[in-house]
Amino acid sequence: MKRILVTGAGGQIGTELTARLLDRYGPAVTLATDVREPATWARSGLAEQLDCLDLGALRTVVTRFGATDIFHLAAILSAAAEADPLRAYRINMNGLVNVLQVAADTGCRVFTPSSIAAFGPETPRDPAPQSTLQRPTTMYGVTKVAGELLCDYYHTRFGVDARGLRFPGLVSYTAPPGGGTTDYAVEIFHAALDRSRYTCPLKPDTRMDMMYMADAIRAIIELMEAPSASLVHRNAFNVTALQFTPAELADAIRVHVPAFAIDYEPDPVRQAIADSWPERLDDSEAREQWGWRHEYELPDMVADMFRGLRTNLARHAAGAAGR
Ligand code: SER
Numbered sequence: 001m002k003r004i005l006v007t008g009a010g011g012q013i014g015t016e017l018t019a020r021l022l023d024r025y026g027p028a029v030t031l032a033t034d035v036r037e038p039a040t041w042a043r044s045g046l047a048e049q050l051d052c053l054d055l056g057a058l059r060t061v062v063t064r065f066g067a068t069d070i071f072h073l074a075a076i077l078s079a080a081a082e083a084d085p086l087r088a089y090r091i092n093m094n095g096l097v098n099v100l101q102v103a104a105d106t107g108c109r110v111f112t113p114s115s116i117a118a119f120g121p122e123t124p125r126d127p128a129p130q131s132t133l134q135r136p137t138t139m140y141g142v143t144k145v146a147g148e149l150l151c152d153y154y155h156t157r158f159g160v161d162a163r164g165l166r167f168p169g170l171v172s173y174t175a176p177p178g179g180g181t182t183d184y185a186v187e188i189f190h191a192a193l194d195r196s197r198y199t200c201p202l203k204p205d206t207r208m209d210m211m212y213m214a215d216a217i218r219a220i221i222e223l224m225e226a227p228s229a230s231l232v233h234r235n236a237f238n239v240t241a242l243q244f245t246p247a248e249l250a251d252a253i254r255v256h257v258p259a260f261a262i263d264y265e266p267d268p269v270r271q272a273i274a275d276s277w278p279e280r281l282d283d284s285e286a287r288e289q290w291g292w293r294h295e296y297e298l299p300d301m302v303a304d305m306f307r308g309l310r311t312n313l314a315r316h317a318a319g320a321a322g323r
Helices: 012-025 055-065 078-083 085-106 139-158 181-195 213-225 246-254 268-276 284-290 298-322
Strands: 004-007 030-034 046-049 069-072 109-111 165-167 169-171 197-200 208-212 242-244 261-264
Touching: 004 012, 004 055, 012 030, 012 069, 012 213, 030 055, 055 085, 069 085, 078 085, 078 139, 078 181, 078 268, 085 109, 085 139, 109 213, 165 213, 169 181, 169 213, 181 197, 181 208, 181 246, 181 268, 181 298, 208 213, 208 298, 213 284, 242 246, 242 298, 246 261, 246 298
Parallel strands: 004 030, 004 069, 030 046, 069 109, 169 208, 197 261
Antiparallel strands: 208 242
8 A cells, every 4th residue: 555755745846745645645644754843834644854864764764654655855946056055965965865775775666856957058948858968057957967867777776666757847826935946936926916016036038937836746646656667758757838938927917916017137046047947848758658738828827826825815814813
């Protein structure tokens, strides 16, 4: 029977993936972990504090829980990684190799996300093929390419069933992202509701690849449920959904907040990172090998973001009034 351990469960992907895993497989078989105290992030189900840089602690938790699948999400995102590259290297690389080693020793399957950041300025920009030149210019990208190679290595050398997705920027209303270059596409919604105005850290015409979190979570579940024999690629599949610029996103937001205004103060670090990534990934191999298909287009995503954020605000207001 499946028993699932999640690392980084309090983070941007982890929050929503854990909720989905609890629904799909049940609360008794899903253990959410994060380096932070559960009181600061856990909502329901089994949760505990775990630092995946501590190999002994990781091994103990995996063995004690009897995990069969590890969803390894603990990582530092791109802009935060440029602020402290050595810390990002330590967390992104050592965390992953520990997970893979424990998986090799215990027979666990592993999911870990890669990213559009695994590509660099020499990669074809539109679209970036599944198999192509990967020479990223960021520390985050370096750890993602090395992570893909490590996962493939543990698969061929030790038979670990390791699978991954190269995600574009992810947009969601549940947990805020932390330190990504694509974070603007989430912050802009909060700013639109708070003050109808946003100062964007990227130029208006910076076209980036993006996906709504609901599609991303479904992609993870579908990839992990796909028969192993159908997968030619494992680490990691390109997946994509939407491509838009900050100016186009602002137009889509004005459908819901007509007075919304945007100005631009490009941050040199984030702009350089965005410019080094492809505008679009070619995800035809994911579509062919395990039936990937995105559902949310830009207007659907924007409408659902406002619905979700307004529900959250109403819930907080009701909670504050009840205290
Ligand atoms: N969303 C991530 C970032 O901007 C890309 O994987 O860092």
